[in-house]
Amino acid sequence: MSGNTLGLLFTVTTFGESHGPAIGAVADGCPPGMLLTEADIQLDLDRRKPGTSRHVTQRKEEDKVEILSGVFEGKTTGTPIALLIRNTDQRSQDYGDILQTFRPGHADYAYQYKYGIRDPRGGGRSSARLTAPVVAAAVIAKKWLHEKYGTEFYGYMSQLGELEIPFKDASEIEKNPFFAANAELIPQLETYMDELRRAGDSCGARIEVRARNVPAGLGEPLFDKLDADIAHAMMGINAVKGVEIGAGFRSVVQRGSEHGDELHSDGFASNNSGGTLGGISSGQDLRVSIAIKPTSSIMSPKQSVDLSGKPIIVQTKGRHDPCVGIRATPIAEAMLALVLMDHVLRHRAQCADVSTSISPIPASQPGSFHD
Amino acid sequence: MSGNTLGLLFTVTTFGESHGPAIGAVADGCPPGMLLTEADIQLDLDRRKPGTSRHVTQRKEEDKVEILSGVFEGKTTGTPIALLIRNTDQRSQDYGDILQTFRPGHADYAYQYKYGIRDPRGGGRSSARLTAPVVAAAVIAKKWLHEKYGTEFYGYMSQLGELEIPFKDASEIEKNPFFAANAELIPQLETYMDELRRAGDSCGARIEVRARNVPAGLGEPLFDKLDADIAHAMMGINAVKGVEIGAGFRSVVQRGSEHGDELHSDGFASNNSGGTLGGISSGQDLRVSIAIKPTSSIMSPKQSVDLSGKPIIVQTKGRHDPCVGIRATPIAEAMLALVLMDHVLRHRAQCADVSTSISPIPASQPGSFHD
Amino acid sequence: MSGNTLGLLFTVTTFGESHGPAIGAVADGCPPGMLLTEADIQLDLDRRKPGTSRHVTQRKEEDKVEILSGVFEGKTTGTPIALLIRNTDQRSQDYGDILQTFRPGHADYAYQYKYGIRDPRGGGRSSARLTAPVVAAAVIAKKWLHEKYGTEFYGYMSQLGELEIPFKDASEIEKNPFFAANAELIPQLETYMDELRRAGDSCGARIEVRARNVPAGLGEPLFDKLDADIAHAMMGINAVKGVEIGAGFRSVVQRGSEHGDELHSDGFASNNSGGTLGGISSGQDLRVSIAIKPTSSIMSPKQSVDLSGKPIIVQTKGRHDPCVGIRATPIAEAMLALVLMDHVLRHRAQCADVSTSISPIPASQPGSFHD
């Protein structure tokens, strides 16, 4: 199984470099008969697109997706769905001398050491641009899960640097460039970002991702538990340094009497588990939180070395993100959708005949944990 | 690829239920020619064994491992290595009526829903007992990595409930039942645990895992990055609710000027990355931290429902762990070793011929981050 | 995915060497809730057992299987099913000096070159003994497929050396050591074998395998077509040199007007396809034929070389099979069952919701092709 393929049954294989001819994905294993159009996919891509606010990378990529296969007369055929996005705005000159240097915190050194060669332009394959094909492929998963189970995904930024952003209203999420669910704090976030940009520095972020109407029973213990595969997908997103499910690291200081979500006949009383028990979905909302590190490309100079080990100073010019976390929300949602899709197929492969004698226990009410 | 198999090239497939005849693992893909004996494996199993202190489950399992295959005249042959551990102390009567009930926070409900059937004795397949075969198989990985690269693994408890346990001295780790690297605090930890036990409650824990002398270049972007696979393995450990690499969630509040580990000609100046860049090992120490939730089996009563959805009270009798985190350290080390082993094989499959023109940059000095 | 694991969703991982402590298998992915006992498995193992007639290896192995996991109160739980068979009759002295030599036609040279080490006793891991765990695991598949679809498997020897054995009566298959479906020819086959044994030589065989009541729609084009996976499993059986589906190599000389199986409203008119179209099962009987080469262990001397390349003569003493094909029938059936089982799970993972608007076309009448 290649490192560029995610999933076992609903697989997504991506390809492309930031400044190569094109980027894309091949999604295989999609059940046949689902309506799918380029417009469906374009919608999510546009959420993700660079250049949509002054706070993100000013690269004008059209990100226009083309479906090359796997769809006939508007419906999926069950054959691989190839998605293609041509690169159009690749201002290579911004990255002129980085082939010789290793930017601190970037993948440069590691890629060069591993492969002995790398495409340095725009970060090559390690660029955040490569999340576009993932978001595109995830549209297939989101659509199918929604049509089959009513599953919904949403994510939002819960912290920008040291500024906490409490959840107020989900409808605010799409209205600001931060994907924050809190209209009130936007001016403060904007100011914060502008200051960072002027200082030539960057900050981290915390992103929450939720899925509701998740069928119970998903997860393949002992090693491919649902939470384990979620952690795998999330930690694999560029710049992620931590993943939590449910109470996450707060579990450390909780008591068992407090952490264990009690079961009542009308549902769970809390959701510290975050939606999985023993690594299998319980039907409760999936609650994931991820930590995004501050951007490594900063305007202020950093010490580094060049290919021969000689000390140099590295300073990014041109485009840079004061906070890559600003754009992470759609990607985190995408990853969650892809993992769930794969697990629905895995689960029904083995357990399609299970006639569950226990009644599904309704999930917690929304708002019970963070939001 | 089955959910009970970890890895792609060095694979570990485990089997067994807590109260079945036996538990075990089949490790495949081990390079041939390495010396391996049952004694090698028994050593690590004994670290993990229940009944070694009053703070852990009082089940007296001998945990004696038998090598059934894959070794000839004391050396690995490259064929699958099957490890068998017979279950001997399965006091079934302690779990008499749990078949009908779902213990809050346990896998019971989810397993019953998914499979329509479960072996409830001792938690069946979801029991922490099933970490034994993983620890056993990981001995192979630890040994091989150590012989080839001098790789060393160690882990310790850095927090018990709300008590922080600063790292003082690695040599203390094996001398107390907490795997704490701090002799001074042991009495306080013991007292804390005794109180919890009397209260019939439980607490969480934070475990750190480290690997040093890790070859650079490991990791298969974009989806099987080293940190992603580590997160996958760690989150899959029973009771884990969060995983961090390097600065983890502290990255959220760091500035880029602070987080990015500068490169000097004599090494990295810090290790916020935790050992990976762009998901590929940099040669720096791998630094992982995990959150273990408080035990769900507690003596105090909890509300739950039975198979028909009727409200009941659940109360654990018999054996229980006030903190499962106490035994997690060897398992977390095992997981890290298994992931690294698999990645060494994956890396050399593709990149065996890469003659790296850059000189490997020496890792940070020990003590640079937490310890 | 390890080379010692067959399948993607219903996986079978085997372990063990001919003269090691034990051999066995771990079968993962079995749907839960199916009745399974050791007696079920023992039945098929006994068909396969050495020492059941004077024509096969006179090694008295009890081949007693033990179920170590995955079954609770007589039903599969959906967790891995580990099967263990202890080796008891390992007359090592028969193979004393083969460590230093490479027996022509055997795996010795190749294993030594690949691994730099091998367990030579009884052929080590390359011994036909290692088909026992496969046959054992396949019982699970056969049982499940039969209970769900009424699928039946049977195989028989259709040629011994140059003696063709036309199919007469399926009920004869279990009554003779050749698995021949022709009572009349048994004396001739016995005589043939006795002569071979006296001559110290060996012959090949052709084995047919059939499956009926095979659900249509199985197969994952383009690379994991059902016939491709069948070929993979069959060619992997020791001593197999050729695999045919349906008309096989006779297709070469057929005309399209003759080969194409016409569809009538009451079924297919012929079965040259052998049960797959475009690599997907059509519902027709699966018809597979394999070629088994003559045994390499023969009593007459053969030229070979030793570890240092020096010419020597190799001559087998002790136990040998004049025709390993005699025992191949149960193994070929087992492989077919395992592949079908895996594909049923794969198919329903993706296509569980497909409501086929076309009526399933009944399979051909039995007897239409060979039998």
Added chain:
Amino acid sequence: MSGNTLGLLFTVTTFGESHGPAIGAVADGCPPGMLLTEADIQLDLDRRKPGTSRHVTQRKEEDKVEILSGVFEGKTTGTPIALLIRNTDQRSQDYGDILQTFRPGHADYAYQYKYGIRDPRGGGRSSARLTAPVVAAAVIAKKWLHEKYGTEFYGYMSQLGELEIPFKDASEIEKNPFFAANAELIPQLETYMDELRRAGDSCGARIEVRARNVPAGLGEPLFDKLDADIAHAMMGINAVKGVEIGAGFRSVVQRGSEHGDELHSDGFASNNSGGTLGGISSGQDLRVSIAIKPTSSIMSPKQSVDLSGKPIIVQTKGRHDPCVGIRATPIAEAMLALVLMDHVLRHRAQCADVSTSISPIPASQPGSFHD
């Protein structure tokens, strides 16, 4: 692992339908640093192209390949290499009414049953056109294997219908549309084909594939033996009904004294094994033979049924191949190269450190078996 991906470490994922916008492949796992251009790939594609003689489908596809990723400044980077081929000549009107009918011997019925939907134009995904991306991706494997080991691949037609075509001269293979290694017989083959075309019928073919300078030690027993994986890849080629390695089905009638290839200090005396022993390459030439069935699209009418089960007559109009085997040679070579490439990576993953104490035994002289 998706059914549209071949291989474990060097993986090839294909996409596309015969009449969709494009077809292509993503090859992942290629070692970095190898020179690769579109011209390299175009060369092999042109061998395969339809319309190159009057004996093959008269569809004028340009088959122009574009490399979208994975190559930087002319060298492979170790990242996925995406290859794109736009479809340009899709004369849909030739297939107007086949959506409603099932052509005997074609995948139509099976695809419709499995997926409930299919793209029928030009055979959709089951079209032989989908071998183009495979051939393209295999160029990468052929090139790498040749540069590293001097491995060479060649294939040829050894039988057309009932006409045997003895191997005379390898240099003839590229000079005729049959890929026959026998100049003398070409007129006879041409006449034969013309007669078939006039009769509106078709015939089968037998194709031989060879690889020489194959490193010894390749293959992952017990289930991913080299011959097993070769059989898997070959049987997966459209229209293949049988696969042989070495002596193949002739082994059935051979004696062990005759079949076993004796080892002399200067090499093997024969090559009945076909290049593998115990499923591992011995260093001898790999010898594979495949049976291609006669085309199902024939001009003469065949009985069939339509979607509702009603009897109809099916008769192909427009383009058709009297023998699809004519074009099979490049595809069979491609498959062999892909399997070998994957196995080289798998082998060195596990056995890179094996210092083989036995001297590699030179392969047989060319010409020893068939040719």
